[in-house]
Amino acid sequence: MYVAVKGGEKAIDNAHAWLAEERRGDTAVAALSVAQIRQQLALAVNRVMAEGSLYDPDLAALAIKQARGDLIEAIFLIRAYRTTLPRFGGSAPVDTDAMVCDRRVSATFKDAPGGQVLGPTFDYTHRLLDFKLAADGEVPAVPQAPIQTAPTPHIMSFLDREDLIQSEPVGPETPPDLTRTPLELPADRALRLQALTRGDEGFILGMAYSTQRGYARNHAFVAELRIGAVAVEMDIPELGFAIEIGEVTLTECETVNQFQGSKTQPPQFTRGYGLVFGMTERKAISMALVDRALRWKELGEDNLGAPAQDEEFVLYHADNIQATGFLEHIKLPHYVDFQSELELIRKLRREAQTMQEAAQ
């Protein structure tokens, strides 16, 4: 006698209740506030905003709290929320020349107008666990420099003046939108950059690293890495001019890469570009390297068959929400398909055995 398995509904409810309890943890420990996450786990918040493609630190912090610190899950929450938002219009391109830089470094010039500004970086910290933090998190007062108001020109613009770097063709007025139209290949550079900036940090990092190790090496120098706030402006039809509607913090990375040239064409450096929401420099540098690798066709380079040169491979596998969903779906029931495989393998084995016996 057998009674069929039932209870999916009840199991789901109970699982969710348990999850909520686990998320909260020991109630003797104070609950974490969204403001604390936003303030003290800011780099996690930045990653969630960047890969969630939604600039809202409070929502990103909430998502991190709800996701128990699983950042991909938090990104997923933000993406699912983002799709429900109405589109009011597009902003004017942000002017990163006018960025108020918290950090700005160049690896190609020792000094340049605007100077080298280290900013709040982990670089040069010794990675020693700070046990004092376990006891109390307070920090001594930090000396303040006067605020720089002069614009910080892009380092690339100096190379541009000498014609040493390839100039970029001006793209179409409105770039395509990956979230509103299906991805079709070949993709133009604007679309590729869009996919890269919201792509998984680990994936883009791995791709970029592979180019450094010789899979389509492109000799990148970080001409400039800058992090800071830029104004977002939007044309308001009723007003007839653009007004500032907010401010976002961005990380921008421009690389100078190996040059191109021929007997008739004087050699010129080439570029890679990364632009990511928030303070996300690992991602921005990675993005610039992968961008450069993907430009092989346009720059007349050979296809070396390297993964980072393969636009279809990179664009189809960079999105962690797509990847994690499909990967994790294999834990859903597949017993119908497995059953058909069972029958097939039993049948094939039976036939092979009969053949074997007949041969003996």
Add this chain to the structure above:
Amino acid sequence: MTDYNFAYLDEQTKRMIRRAILKGLAIPGYQVPFASREMPMPYGWGTGGVQVSAAVLTPDDVFKVIDQGADDTTNAVSIRRFFQKTAGVAVTEATTEASVIQTRHRIPEEALREDQIIVYQVPIPEPLRFLEPSEVETRKMHSLEEYGLMHVKLYEDISQHGAIATSYAYPVKVEGRYVMDPSPIPKFDNPKLEMAGIQLFGAGREQRIYALPPYTKVVSLDFDDFPFEATKADHACDLCGADDSYLDELIVDDAGGRMFMCSDTDYCGKRRKDGHVGAQGVPYQEDAA
């Protein structure tokens, strides 16, 4: 959930999906690219099917969701609840009562009628994908009707195993033109693909929709000397005694004892209600749970 539109998606998005569905119906078996949205459930868990269902559901519809043939599978429960919450539609477990059925991996045992729509969740819509990983290439192959590679694969199966070693997601040819992936249904279900109902296939992550209008000719690929064969476990259902339904195999004791039961839970339940009892079944009673 009152902040969300009927069936979650906004009307613009639904129109975009409906256009893709209509194009799919006009070119049976052709994969129509569509701007798949990010849904509040993971890619790979039925987001394509959910978007197609959202686009075809009306407030008067009666909705049924099955996964592995069962209404009570956790992901089927989750999707059914999603539409109860966001569309407020009536739901049912009875195949005959449903006007829209969303399914993963099965076609119900009972033949569908002309007034019914079945929506399939599709993981990989491209039947040629595992022969050619590049989408650019496979789209070219479809447009040139270049399906030789598929026949070579089936032939190699026969030369290695003595049979075509594909047991689910068995490729079909639609109206003599497009080779189509019927989603990972067992090949037992392939003959049912020629039906009276409208069949819609949604692949969210891969951003593709395709369709089969009613009574479309659907042929499972095979060779004259190795004809297609719809197979199932060589048993009858241990609960309802049916010998014509697709069966799940269960391990019931530590010694590895097996039993078989209908994968279509509605079909099985109905038969038991009608008084059929299988080898290990008990006479039907209203569910206490």
